[in-house]
Amino acid sequence: MAAVAARELADGEVVFVGIGLPNLACNLARRTHAPRLVLIYESGAVGAVPERLPVSIGDPALVTGSLMVCGMAAVFQLMLQNGRIEVGFLGGAQVDRYGNINTTVIGSYDRPAVRLPGSGGAAEIAIHAQRTLIVSKLNPRAFPERVDFITSPGQRPNGRRRRDLGMPGAGPVKVITDKAILEADEESGEMTLAALYPGVEPGDVQAGVGWPLARRARLRDLAPPTETELRLLREVLDPGKLYLKG
Amino acid sequence: MREAISRFVRDGDTVVIEGFTHLICFAAGHEIIRQGRRDLTLARLTPDLIYDQMIAAGCARKLVFSWAGNPGVGSLHAFRRAVEGQAAPPLEIEEYSHFGMVARFSAGAARLPFWPLKDYMGTDLPAANERIRSVACPYTGERLATVPALNPDVTIVHAQRADAEGNTQIWGLVGVQQEAAFASAHVIVVVEELVDETVIRSDPNRTLIPGMIVDAVVVEPWGAHPSYAQGYYDRDNDFYVAWEGISRDARRLERYLEEYIRGLPDRAAYMTKQPGLATRLKAQARYSGGVNYGF
Numbered sequence: 022m023a024a025v026a027a028r029e030l031a032d033g034e035v036v037f038v039g040i041g042l043p044n045l046a047c048n049l050a051r052r053t054h055a056p057r058l059v060l061i062y063e064s065g066a067v068g069a070v071p072e073r074l075p076v077s078i079g080d081p082a083l084v085t086g087s088l089m090v091c092g093m094a095a096v097f098q099l100m101l102q103n104g105r106i107e108v109g110f111l112g113g114a115q116v117d118r119y120g121n122i123n124t125t126v127i128g129s130y131d132r133p134a135v136r137l138p139g140s141g142g143a144a145e146i147a148i149h150a151q152r153t154l155i156v157s158k159l160n161p162r163a164f165p166e167r168v169d170f171i172t173s174p175g176q177r178p179n180g181r182r183r184r185d186l187g188m189p190g191a192g193p194v195k196v197i198t199d200k201a202i203l204e205a206d207e208e209s210g211e212m213t214l215a216a217l218y219p220g221v222e223p224g225d226v227q228a229g230v231g232w233p234l235a236r237r238a239r240l241r242d243l244a245p246p247t248e249t250e251l252r253l254l255r256e257v258l259d260p261g262k263l264y265l266k267g
Numbered sequence: 268m269r270e271a272i273s274r275f276v277r278d279g280d281t282v283v284i285e286g287f288t289h290l291i292c293f294a295a296g297h298e299i300i301r302q303g304r305r306d307l308t309l310a311r312l313t314p315d316l317i318y319d320q321m322i323a324a325g326c327a328r329k330l331v332f333s334w335a336g337n338p339g340v341g342s343l344h345a346f347r348r349a350v351e352g353q354a355a356p357p358l359e360i361e362e363y364s365h366f367g368m369v370a371r372f373s374a375g376a377a378r379l380p381f382w383p384l385k386d387y388m389g390t391d392l393p394a395a396n397e398r399i400r401s402v403a404c405p406y407t408g409e410r411l412a413t414v415p416a417l418n419p420d421v422t423i424v425h426a427q428r429a430d431a432e433g434n435t436q437i438w439g440l441v442g443v444q445q446e447a448a449f450a451s452a453h454v455i456v457v458v459e460e461l462v463d464e465t466v467i468r469s470d471p472n473r474t475l476i477p478g479m480i481v482d483a484v485v486v487e488p489w490g491a492h493p494s495y496a497q498g499y500y501d502r503d504n505d506f507y508v509a510w511e512g513i514s515r516d517a518r519r520l521e522r523y524l525e526e527y528i529r530g531l532p533d534r535a536a537y538m539t540k541q542p543g544l545a546t547r548l549k550a551q552a553r554y555s556g557g558v559n560y561g562f
Contacts, residue, residue, distance in 0.1 A: 064288060065440050076339040076502070076504045077288050077502065079287050079289050080502065081439060084439045092442065093442050094443065097366040102385055125392075125395075136335075136346070138342075139334050139362055140362075140365070140390075141312075141333060148389070172390060181389065
């Protein structure tokens with residue numbers, strides 16, 4: 022997943038990085054095909070070059086050697102609302118048919134079955150980043166037809182188009198999973214099967230999704246990770262297997 | 268610390284201990300727990316372990332926040348028990364996104380009643396929090412989200428250094444500490460080192476909080492642990508991981524509060540109790556180049 026996500030990033034792009042797998046993917050891209058990728062963390066580190074895998078989004082290693090450290094008002098107003106972020110990474114407990122994400126509650130808001138952490142910066146990243154990439158493992162509970170709560174709006178929040186709601190960014194264009202890539206259909210806004218990992222059948226993907234999954238006319242095959250990618254991930258970026266579990 | 272908390276933090280106050288991962292003043296939170304403050308409205312972007320501890324200790328009536336997790340680990344279990352109805356009394360919550368909380372402090376600091384932002388369209392957050400509203404721009408007619416100013420009774424900021432007047436310098440991640448301090452009626456600054464005024468004057472661009480808005484300066488080395496102070500000590504990630512197990516079990520959490528907070532007089536005793544900490548977390552040297560302030 023980390024290698025597949027890394028390949029979605031072009032050299033020189035400005036990326037708003039989340040912790041966990043997105044962080045691995047961005048740092049892998051920076052060490053392979055995208056050395057001039059600009060990593061911005063919501064904590065205020067701009068152009069970060071972490072020498073160790075950051076455990077949190079506010080890790081001190083993000084500051085050391087970075088291009089700029091700014092306050093969080095600058096992060097959200099001067100970087101994000103200003104339109105400077107090209108790619109935002111998002112994940113969440115629930116992702117639905119239209120790429121709406123829930124990181125707030127399972128169940129009702131007032132009487133939650135499970136209280137999740139909430140938005141953090143995710144709501145505004147989903148609104149402002151020029152495009153967002155969702156990263157999540159397939160599982161029907163994680164991919165319901167409709168999320169319990171929209172924390173970060175996808176392509177059709179409550180049935181409405183992003184443009185009509187005044188959202189500057191294109192929203193989630195892809196969902197990168199552990200078996201396939203789903204892409205937002207330009208017409209319907211639905212997350213649609215577009216590419217498969219080696220050895221994965223469309224039925225395997227459908228089994229992990231809680232709605233009848235549409236598919237592109239032609240499905241692409243995703244290349245397995247290269248030896249260089251695997252070596253960097255396992256030996257350099259995450260030797261302690263903090264995020265590379267299983 | 269004892270005197271500063273006793274003078275400036277009252278039952279029922281709105282209290283902000285800011286710091287985004289960096290420079291979170293655990294020492295102040297622990298002193299508030301020791302002094303048994305009640306009915307506080309606790310506000311910060313990320314409640315972190317410090318507010319989880321204060322919620323567990325019964326200090327909080329209400330939490331104002333934007334991301335309530337254990338960063339890099341998982342859940343804040345005292346918070347979850349309170350919100351999921353498994354602890355009595357329940358905790359009132361008022362929830363925003365990070366941008367919303369930043370904007371609330373910005374409005375408070377500028378003494379404006381609210382702050383406009385392009386945010387929240389398509390999200391369910393305004394339905395969950397009626398204080399997230401909108402306004403029509405008087406120039407373009409565009410609909411903009413608004414959040415109300417946040418003006419705490421007291422804001423506590425941990426910093427690397429300050430002089431005796433409270434002129435405070437911070438480097439590394441600066442979060443919203445400056446806005447939170449200016450928004451507040453009272454400001455307590457807690458520092459790793461007290462320095463002479465000439466040190467501050469030798470590098471004025473690094474001053475984030477001027478002494479004129481500071482009510483109290485507390486010198487408390489290691490006062491941010493298990494959070495960190497850039498150039499002084501690293502974040503204690505092992506403790507953040509351990510908190511998952513401690514906080515998951517309400518009785519184990521209570522034992523932690525007794526052993527490491529209520530049962531100790533101050534931060535110095537907390538450090539003495541954990542002799543390996545300082546060696547394990549002490550920062551390596553990575554000095555900046557320095558600039559010419561001459562004319």
